[in-house]
Amino acid sequence: MGCFQSKYADVITSPDHPSVQHQLESVTEDQVDHEDQVDHENQVEQENQIPCGVKDFNEVYIGKLEGNVLVAVKRFSKLTWPDAQHFVDQATAVGKLRSKRLVNLLGYCVERGERLLVAEYMPYGTLSKHLFYWNRQEIPWEMRVRVAYYIAQALDYCNVKNQKIYHDLSASRILFDEEGDPRLSTFGLIKNRRDGISYSTNLTYAPPEFSETGTIIPESVIYSYGNVLIELVSGKHIPPNHAFDIIMEKNAMLLMDSSLEGRFESEDATKLLNLASKCLQKNPEDRPDTESLVSAAAPLQKLEEIASYFLMRLPKSTVIQPTMLSPLKKACSRMDHSAVYKILLKTGYSDEGAESDLLVTRQNQELVQTKNLGDNAFRDQDFINAIKYYSKLVRMMTSSPYATVFARRSFSYLVTGERDPALGDAMKAQFCIPGWPTAFYLQALALWELGMESDARDMINKGAALEAKRLQTTER
Template sequence: MVYRGMLEGNGLVAIKRFSKLTWPDAQHFEDQATAVGKLRSKRLVNLIGYCVEGGERLLVAEYMPYDNLSKHLFHWDQQTLPWKMRVRVAYYIAQALDYCNVENQKIYHDLSASRILFDEEGDPRLSTFGLIKSSRDGTSYNTNLTYPPPEFSETGTVIPESVIYGYGNVLIELVSGKHIPPNHAFDIIMETNAMLLMDSSLEGRFENEDATKLVNLASKCLQNNPEDRPDTESLVSAAAAAAALQNKEEISSHFLMGLPKNSVILPTMFSPLREACSRMDHPAVYEILLKTGYSDERAESDLLVTPEVQELVLTKKLGDDAFRDKDFTKAIKFYSKLVEMMDVSYATVFARRSFSYLVTGQHALALRDAMKAQVSIPGWPTALYLQALALSELGMESDARDMINEGAALEAKRPQRDKRVLNRL
């Protein structure tokens, strides 16, 4: 599993957490992480550190804000990846593989579109996680390949030439914009129907000569005999030729991918509630509020000290039951009664009533209650996130974004629960 995390002074990072059974030998894991951690290239997602504590095995790497190649190729919802950007990916990843090869890190496990990430400038980088060979015994390695090369099917092992085969498959995906089994793509190329592979969304937006160069390079990489495949230095030369680097005015990756002009600056690790509010996902916000309960506040016995305690508890229960059943009109009724009965109200009551107002179209009242929740607990990010939801519904998008950022800043100041030690590389 790969998580997003926050390191003090380093901003956001990507954290890969291995299964506890994957690395019983802590020293072997440290040796692997240290060796890969020595790599430093602008074409790689460089490792920052690792953690070995108890049964935990964590790798920490630079955070890439613009997702992976798989998403941009196969799951795009705004614009298809431009041809010039696809050629740039081919060139930059060839450079990454050649650098790894020179540094004696010749084995890359499961090279695929999901292993290629985009940094804050929109430039493609190769994840270093694929260089770590997970092992239960220090000799045999776990390798799950999307499209295994012929030699893997015979021996069950990966060799440097297998990485070239994986690169060839990435080239096919770049050209076609589809998942095509390498053997099928190879057959199409050999039948001189290479242009049938081209992504139809790119029609009229690429040079046939450049496309032919990449397709021909892919065919060399997908040879059945590993010895017939090119080396990494040849990949760089061929990809550079296709990239037409003679153009003096090179267009930035930001522009080609249609990304914002300024680099993305993310202030903190995003909580599920922050992300749900950012995308105006009301069902997700509801589920989080429901599961969170009243854990962010003082104990009930501290607040409900009145002669009418039984009635207060019953009213609160009726409000919570209605909220759980998604009867938001009834929830508003009982929470409003509870607010009138209590000298000091729960911030969560205001939060839940705020959400109930929100989904029933009473956006101004939703904002009012979210602000009251903030007054009850000034350092509660949930209150700010709910204000952002209400502000967005009221058409105040700029104020909503500011409120999201304020909530994220509050989250960043909260004590970190996870005290694992990071060994910096």
């Protein structure tokens, strides 16, 4: 494995976060095949790096490789990994893992101060969001026990491959692929260490041994797996020690998610909760091993023939394309008038297609001259005169003028404080070219200026969808 050659990676942390554009070196050795993570909206993973003695931020991006292969890119700060060779060794070891139960690592990069991990992209988000945050459809019992089983298989595979330390196992580390199957993120297998010992965890409910010694050991992941089981059956964040006490008091059914409304077999629920209680033992030596987790979860699988996407009520085998921020979308999203102007000036009339020569070939010289005067004023940022000449051009033309004329006049209205006419012209530009993303983005910009934030976001999303559609059409 080595550095991927990637043209760009787009930030999804916030609309005004700068994009990252690294020219990465080609893969050099131990290159792994692409088999086929990261959330889609504003995902930033914040990690407390205890060995460094400071709180540091590691970010997750959506990236695109050549061939439009979508990937998740985790970017570590310079402070997180001062030892570049240690990072390479860790990434190389984890990159050799290959399992349909893992979000497989595809590559890494160590270049100057950068430390990047590249993994498969998981389109349906994390278990945490499905359980706790999304306006969710309830996850049926059969899917919950499948998650328990598949993640047990993932942990057992890692254990067999001598990757026994997994950091911060939680519902946020479990993601759903294009078939709706749960997978365990490999990002949790890589964490900076000191003297071969892991000193850091971000878990809300840390294993007892971490609280006592500050170290993570192989048995710690079993404790965290037990907490994941509690969250699966309850649909809530419940302190593990509290859940353990309830189970020991023979009141396990009190933990069940009320939304399931009895749509499960009590015997199966009891078995899963008893497994959780074994995992939550205070003494690490009393916890089961990963092979035992698989053996305990396997008999609970009753609907193996039904696909996960069906149980999860997800579209069949459809990869949700994330919204990759184009330069114009970025500029409009952060209301950067200067950037929008430069893009409109640079692209000119290129989106008019075959119609771009009609004005010159079919209309008189006065009309051409008026257009040129408007373009010159726009180029010189003389927006008052740009409005004047473009308005004259619109009146003179018997057929519909260029969409670009309306787009440029819309922007000119906007920067001179005339928001309603700006919105009107952006809509006229859409009428000229119905599928033109620029028209939607300019509408969004005007709507934001008018204080109509919800409508503006809708226009941004529509423009992005049109860009994605155009990209797919171009690739065919």
